[in-house]
Amino acid sequence: MKMLSEGSSFLKGLLLGALFCLLLSLLGSLSSEPQPNTEHGDDHGDDHHHHHIKAPSKEELQRMPEDLRMQLSQNVRVYCAIMVQPKILNFWATAKDTWSKHCDKAVFYTSESAKALEAVDLQEKDEWPKIRKALKHAFENAGDLRWFFLARATTFAIIENLKHLLLIKDSSQAFYMGNVVKAGELEYVEYDSGIVFSYETLRQLVRIFNDEERCPERGRALWKLSEEKELALCLKYTGVYAENGEDSRGKGLFNKKSVSALISEGLAKSPSNVVENCCPDLAVTFGGMSPNQMQVMMFGVYRLRPYGHIYHDSLIFMPPEGSDND
């Protein structure tokens, strides 16, 4: 009898406690600002691990002797691992026809083969195991390439701007980069805006893939996590942390939204200075773009310009051979 009354009290307490907590957090989220929009200056204090990666400034580059600049620029070469499947054949074809031509090596990884287009057939339907296999394959076939860019075919990337960002980074250091988001204690790089790995990171990642306990092959069974979180957890065990790629003003260079979505949002929020507030000049990625929008972006990035405005950039990247839309 005694035990029963205690047990029921305990259960009542448990339930009420949970309810209480839920209520508090609901009230908390209603009164505070929408989280993604807060300045994260105050976060700086409690986050020891996340870093911000910015491109070298013009002054920094000009201070370097020419042969050093030459050496650095030749070391920045990118292996693009692009995730496709027959269901998105038009995105696949567009990625092949547009931005991927600017990668030093572009390899398409598919869940199943398609007759029309060439790819590495991973024969894998689930996204996380697919990514694991792709990254492993990329690492084993890297040749002398030391930077890796993982993206869906629905993401458009400007590789020159990625190289600019990586110019003075060391590929033998372990880090991975993109648009960093925080979920509870976990900081991870968003998949939809593209993920960049240094060679060292990939090496450690491939090694921890063998640890079925820390980095299970088909993901954690108990709690279904997105691929980007699975990746972050595996990397966390190797001590590798997420780095946010941004410009000199702290504006993110990796976007999971398309440029038109960002412009529409900007137009609705603040009709003056739409373009200045929307997107950075040296953006690296935009997600959620349709194939036609990607063709237009190709024209917009690599061709359309106003006559008489010249950028004295410290490096030159040559256009790829055998292409006419850039």
Place this chain on the structure above:
Amino acid sequence: MKPISSRFAFYLGFLLGTSTLYIFLRQTWFERGFSRRPNSPGSVAGLKARLDAEGNTWKTDAHIQLHHHNHVTGQDSRVADELYEKVRVLCWVMTGPKNLQSKARHVKATWTRHCNVALFMSSVDDPDFPTVGLGTKEGRDQLYWKTIRAFQYALEHHGDEADWFLKADDDTFVVLENLRWVLANHTAEEPVYFGKRFKPYVRQGYMSGGAGYVLSKEALRRFVEAFRTQACTHTSPVEDLALGQCMEKIGVKPGDSRDTLARETFHPFGPEQHLTREFPKSFWYWNYCHYPIVQGPQCCSDLAISFHYVSPDVMYLLEYYTYHLRAYGYKHRYQPLPPRALSGPGKTDASQEKMPDTGRTEEKQEAAAAAAAGVKKPARSGNVVLQEKQQ
């Protein structure tokens, strides 16, 4: 004993429930992004107040801002600035009272800032926007009346401030720098006009209204004079066609606005249509274009001048693509030669220094590009060449 232990159990349970759920929520609910979003609105109430304020102030926004290259930051605009002084363009935009907030204000916020003079033509005067009242009614049948009056107004009030006079719609996007590049090979005293050339109905052809067209000062003088002497009259409401017929009558020639690779610069449709769509064979466009139609990426010059049917969103998109978004250090395939109006060669980028300004044929263009690219054949984009000394 009994009530104490069960109360204790209750407290324990309460504590456990709270902490468990808190941990759970932290993992799944509370997510925070890292990149700063500039101009974060602050509280929701503050955001609403700002939106209300914005809604009422678009009209009294700054006067039409002219010529400020400071919004194209971080680069050398000397050539563009020189052309701005030497090739002065007056832009007038065909609009109406109903379109001011939905269309014209986005034009005003973007490309007309690059005109030497920018005017917005409407049926009625609006001192706040500001628009010029032409004293006509609104409607498609008024287009030629508005055009005639607009050109008359431009010559009378601003004739001395410009060498060239551009007409555009409030859904046309124009890149003024590229327009000046084409015009800089001509003089304002030539009786000539440029645009997207159509061939039917007029023997010498006429220019598409929506894609925008530009008259030299001599052409404008003759046009205004012709209406004074009734050599030209209001023959039809179809503005571009009727104007083209008048141009032929008064000896104004239709110029070729294509670039040195024979690619079009004025475009009667939006960028997506020209770059990606295949026009069906039965489409009227095939019978209208004076020059051969090219579909796909070569439809359009790198130095595109105009696009039409541009919604406000695409207006800002084109502004972003033209003046902001770029690939760092990218060596463009098309290296345009400097036009005649510029003071001598070597005024574009460092790689152009060795280029003689002797003409603009395709072979010379490709030879020039190859010479500028350097001895090494460009392989993949991994090939990087150091830029020579700046300045």
